Amino acid sequence: MASDADDVVDHRPLIVAGSGIAGLSAAIYAGRSNNDPLVFEGDEPGGQLTLTTEVDNYPGFPEGISGPELVQNMKQQAERFGAEIKNGIIERVDGAERPFTVELANGDVYTADAVIAASGASARTLGVPGEDELMGYGLSTCATCDGAFFRDEKILVVGGGDAAMEEASFLTKFASTVYLVHRREEFRAEDYWIDRVMEQVDDGEIEIMRNTELTEIHGSKADGVDHVTLVENPEGHPTDKLDDPDTEEFDFDVGAVFYAIGHTPNTSYLEGTGVDLDDEGYLDTQGGEGGGQTATDVPGIFGAGDVVDHHYQQAATAGGMGVKAALDADDYLEELERSGQAETSGEVATAESD
Ligand SMILES: Cc1cc2nc3c(=O)[nH]c(=O)nc-3n(C[C@H](O)[C@H](O)[C@H](O)COP(=O)(O)OP(=O)(O)OC[C@H]3O[C@@H](n4cnc5c(N)ncnc54)[C@H](O)[C@@H]3O)c2cc1C
Structure with missing residues (x-):
């Protein structure tokens, strides 16, 4: 999908998919790095922790804290450093050209030099009454x-x-x-x-x-x-x-x-990027080109939290990975700026187009 510049609502150095612990941790660090992050919340603003009343194992809260309160604190902290957090479900990211085109379910189109996928994994449920x-x-x-x-x-x-x-x-x-x-x-x-x-x-x-x-x-x-x-x-x-x-x-x-009937990682919006997934559909981050542990095989797309990690799936580990993704994205953006490629469009040889 090539976007007509007139249709683009906004361009950002960094767009973050998801406002769970991973996305908000990334937003705090990206804000502090002056990467002007825009976070889209998806259909579960605040992520999975908003489903729980008591979080007793997140470091720093000796008496525990409610999931929604922890998320709210992190949102305020991210906003303090300039992150913008918006309602919006990302329907599709196109990696065929740079900058990335990010299309929302409501039809709005944004562009970004880098994308952090922090879209979590939804626990499967049965749909029974109660x-x-x-x-x-x-x-x-x-x-x-x-x-x-x-x-x-x-x-x-x-x-x-x-x-x-x-x-x-x-x-x-x-x-x-x-x-x-x-x-x-x-x-x-x-x-x-x-x-x-x-x-x-x-x-x-x-x-x-x-x-x-x-x-x-x-x-x-x-x-x-x-x-x-x-x-x-x-x-x-x-x-x-x-x-x-x-x-x-x-x-x-x-x-x-x-x-305990499994999780489904939320990655469908990344299909157009050709990014590698593992056998269970989780995002593969291998410390690809550009260094760092959260880089995917598509330069400029980083992964953090439960959408990558099917083993730990904890708030603190998701937050830690969000931090790493923001730091890795910052390295990538700096390199892009050094090479004069930030905010430029053009065919990208390493990414697939559908
Ligand atoms: C009931 C319950 C209780 C829990 N209690 C604890 C606990 O006490 N301690 C603990 O450490 N962990 C707990 N966990 C686990 C913890 O919540 C997760 O490990 C953590 O939330 C993962 O964070 P995340 O940011 O990776 O993903 P998530 O929290 O799943 O957030 C994903 C975000 O991505 C968004 N998103 C998805 N698709 C899109 C899209 N297409 N476009 C834009 N945004 C999108 C979602 O709306 C959401 O905002 C609990 C989980 C559950 C379900």
């Missing part, structure tokens, strides 16, 4: 983050892959019992994790509910999760067999529910 109301109030998608809030409670974990096994195993530190709900008979996790969970089943710490699916979560914001509704069929995938006489529906008391 989910929206109780997310952050007894329902969570992050055991490392929220497990400690449910000491001595019965905890239900949904999933059958490595992540579910790991989360179930981790949650035994806190739970009275962990119930691992899986819709099939067989798990698709690695043998290592299955063996480890089976040891904890033998020890009475984990109970497995095979061929079972969650269909509703009951509770309130005030009191958290009270119980769930489950369906079970001996042949598996019970929600596909609700009319089968062998399908049994029952209520089950639990104090918390954790989803």
